[in-house]
Amino acid sequence: MKILSCTQQKEADAYTIAHESILSINLMEKAAGLLAQAISERYDKSHRLVVFAGPGNNGGDALAVARILFLKNYPVEVYLFNVKGTLSEECLTNIQRLKESGFANYTEVSNQFDPPHLGSHDVVIDGLFGSGLQKPLSGGFAAVVQYINASPAQVVSIDIPSGLMGEDNTHNIRQNIIKADLTLSIQMPKLSFLFAENADVVGEWQLLDIGISREFIESAKTNYYITEASEMRALIKPRKKFAHKGMFGHGLLIAGSYGMGGAALLASRACLRSGIGLLTVHTPVCNHDLLQSNVPEAMVQDDVHDRCFAEAADLDNFQAVAIGPGLGQEEITVQALFDQVSNCYIPLVLDADALNIFSSYRNYLTRIPRHSILTPHIKELERIIGRCSNSYERLSKAKELAAHLQCYIVLKGAWTAVITPDGVTYFNPTGNPGMATAGSGDVLTGVILSLLSQGYTHEEACRLGVYVHGLAGDIACQQKGVIGMTSGDIADALPAAWKQLMETK
Ligand SMILES: NC(=O)C1=CN([C@@H]2O[C@H](COP(=O)(O)OP(=O)(O)OC[C@H]3O[C@@H](n4cnc5c(N)ncnc54)[C@H](O)[C@@H]3O)[C@@H](O)[C@H]2O)[C@@H](O)CC1
Ligand SMILES: Nc1ncnc2c1ncn2[C@@H]1O[C@H](COP(=O)(O)OP(=O)(O)O)[C@@H](O)[C@H]1O
């Protein structure tokens, strides 16, 4: 699914109106019908609806919603903010229609605003501003927002919480943004919905398909996508009747150090549960028995060192290599890592301590072969690129790093972002907060290594790996619950995740 900018969303409305023989006011009526339906599904008529409408088409939506729900016998109260004396045409039409419906509980605010009391059973419908917001809210609008936010009422925002920008909120004023419990987003999600720091203003969000032109959406240029199950299903390579293990690659996992053998174990299990033909784990001697007894499917190659990775492995005969889970950062490991990476000629995944080592030796970053996959969580990324003040800035800098190194970056978290060297970002919809547990990332490294070894492209391995890893997390969460689930449960749920994905239509 594409994520378009607010400017493009407005262009999409205009294109639909021009090319699909629908009048702007009728498109708004369609949106309002869906908005009213979604609101009535959540809130029954015992709730008073207090509608705050702004001067543009977001306000127009809100007024139409007010009329529809008033006619369904909801108790409704409307405040229209007409501060400058300029209202959009559709806003004006909907004021008229509201009045014609016999609605009387209408207040037009032009300067002084005497706010209504808002109780905990009231529902505020926020239609102050939508995709037309040009700058942070200030003055009277900021005061209204702060009043609503301070009240105990439930808040439903139309399209986007008023005051929130669709993309970059670096220079926004946070206290002047509506805090919604529910955001009913028209047609497409906004990029800013996917950023952690906006979760408390966006609340839960739901998309409403108002029938914006497919043609426009398909031809619109964007660098942001949300991955869909059907796309991932289509990537999975079918297995032929006469398939043999030599066709599914041989991967090398370089992982584990003294006290962190578990990371190697988790990554190995996940790798084997994702379809690889053969797996060899290169690990210090201290982890030899642990791996042999717990993942008998894997071959173990002992490092020269007892306790840490100390000597680069020979890469002949492997299709892909992953380095990092539980690696440690011993001086001897640093040298071995640089040797390994500098001479790497097969697809490479760098995770965890491998990334931490590079963050201490940033000059060496350019030794990472083009197209390698880096899988940092936020902290690991910021150790490399420096601290960021918000998610938009972090994403922008991650894109710069991906372009500079010509690498893929898998920025992990909720909505994990797969960033390609040419700056396209795919956000992953699967996964849950139960995955915020030790070793989840090691499991992901194993899955990606498995896919690369099987001949999936770098981009496919990242996107499919992240998707199925999140799906396994969701299955583990269903079985064990968000608190009790462990990363071992995620690895164990991988077979069910693969099966479920393959059965997706
Ligand atoms: N037919 C249509 O065009 C449709 C429009 N839709 C709705 O229309 C919305 C977009 O409508 P608009 O483009 O009219 O934009 P908005 O309703 O978001 O706001 C535009 C108005 O706000 C003013 N404004 C912008 N920033 C401000 C600020 N910081 N302080 C004070 N005033 C400010 C602008 O000067 C303009 O008058 C969408 O979010 C969606 O809710 C939907 O109903 C779909 C159909
Ligand atoms: N709230 C969340 N929602 C979805 N996925 C999450 C969430 N928290 C963590 N994850 C996923 O869990 C994994 C955690 O990886 P990482 O932080 O590297 O863990 P570790 O270092 O313990 O192995 C990532 O794939 C991340 O996307």
Ligand SMILES: [K+]
């Ligand atoms: K709004």
